[in-house]
Amino acid sequence: MEKLNVFAARLLPREDFVAQGHRACQGCAEVLAMRLVHKALGRNTIVASATGCMEIITSPYPETAWKVPWIHVAFENSASVISGVEAGYKALMRKGRYPKRKINFVAYGGDGATMDIGLQWLSGAVERGHDMIYVCYDNEAYMNTGIQRSSATPFGASTTTSPAGKVSIGQTTQKKNMPEIMAAHHIPYVATINPSYPFDLFEKVRKAAATPGPAYLHAFSACPTGWRMAPEKAVQIGRVAVETGVFPLYEVENGRYRITLETPQLRPMRDYLKPQGRFRHLSEDLIDEIEKRVHREYRELAAKVRVTNEEDRDGTRQG
């Protein structure tokens, strides 16, 4: 595997497959993540899209931002659709009706499509072992329909269906840990990615593409519109998310956990929460509570790294 962390920006491919001129909001880090993912994947890629922001902003007929083959069917089923595309090509190549070549079969969805309405479809597709990559672009709410809460919305965030109010702190439930759910499927590759760290993202996307079988990428996707923050802060907030431990960058390769960007000293939680209007109402006590939980989860992740990299007494690796 090439080591992209020693790469410089000028060494990245110039070509994009998600074209400019799409209709995303200013400062959308979701479309930035998607552009980088497809820059890394290259031309030999077929994409299945869930309904959502990335679908509507790239495909207002008769325009399209897609320079690779792309299909949108419905909200919940992009993983099933790509599993069909992959199976189709597998059969056609085997039967000699299409030349044998390496194609990346990629499905994506937002957090709602992935973690709520489409969880079953994704679970089924990866369990069946299709050679596919699924990317969840997680902006932590139903942004396309107007910032309604999802199971990815973090504790304490105010959304239009979990509003902060006189007797409400906003979202009262904890964010579903989707990468862990995918890791529990024992698929060959799971990783978190973040467009604020493009080289880390590149290396993981390339690894996912090189992995036979299913791979899952969970992309931090700052949404200035829905998070009520300045559009020019989107890349910066992605960095703060990693530095505070809110969104650790890690991968799970054949059961082995590895933190790909170590953060020896986590930054205070306030640095992440304060710039975002969705957390503006939170009391100091609640912020402390959130920080404690984030730190605990970070320690749990570090423990998984230790445990899954330990050698058995007979020398075989666990995981």
Place this chain on the structure above:
Amino acid sequence: MAKRKGMEVSIAIAEAASMCNVDVVSAYPITPQTHVVEHLADIVADGELDAEFIPVESEHAAMSACVGAAAAGARTFTATASQGLALMHEILFIASSLRTPIVMVVANRALSAPINIWNDHSDVMTERDVGWIQIFAENGQEAADLVVQAFRFGEDKRVLLPVMVHFDGFVVSHVVEPIEMLTHAEVKTFLPDYAPQQKLDIDAPISMGPVGIPAVYTEAKMAGEAVLRDAYGPIVECLDDFGKRFGRTYKPVETYRREDADILLVTMGGISETAMTWVDRARAAGEKVGLVRFRLWRPLPDKDFKEAVKGARVLAVVDRHFSPGGPGGPVAQEIKYILYGQKGAPSIVEFVAGLGGRDVGFADFDNMYKKAKAVLGGATVPPFEIVQVRGGHHGEA
């Protein structure tokens, strides 16, 4: 031509699909469809058919994967019934709008509740508007033959639409019938390899399923309407060619002993066979009665139907589903659409029978015929009647 061989209809359907050299089968088990996909899985497992068998986690995923496979340019087959078809509902519209010529057999079964695994047409009749070609088989021979033809007219470049082949659950699907299967060589000459006009191809990228704003949505829907209506020609061409080659000719609308008949029964699917036997009995007793049945359901063969019922004075329509709180049975309503305003159009007597697997036998046809005959004599009857109800209709003693 092969000899007639006794085989279970579901097995014959699976063998027919296999002879069509399908590339992808994506299916989820549901009674009474299971024998079709189990047998296909066997055929693939034995290496007799080189295909990808995708054992999906739901019918919604089955249809989603079918759309993906067909969009990749693969010949794609699936099977379902009842709740499974209902779960696919959302994706059925998209499969036709994206012009993916999937072939799906539906072992027609009642919809819940109460949950019921037996035959009626509530599953298919609630999917009339999905933009698919829909065709009904009344027995195993038809079902096996129609699967082969469905691939040909569905994949016809003038058509490129998905096709549902309907056959009744259990009373057809699980019956052992003498069936004359085509040979592989015969199918090969009749059905060319699928050559998609457009597909998801890295050498010629296209975007499928984009956003259709109000300025284009109507035109997109109109295009779907035009292609489905115009599919009639290629469908009939295909049915005729099949007849010429193999001696079994299928028509969009079939008639039985309609000559000089005052009253015509109108049926669909498996009960047509019982009904024809009943017609023979009634004819022997001197009754002037015949039968008409829809084989093709979408596109609706309105001209054929008009022609088929010409001269009849009463149509006794036997529906296998109805619209609660609405206008009765769907087949009867569509017949009214066909005949409305036509001079000398026959009267229509509507019955709903055989719900959730209740047998429709000679006695039931006797009763329905008696009422139709009363109408012929000038009597008036309720707008529609659910027959076979124990204790009669609500409001009755």
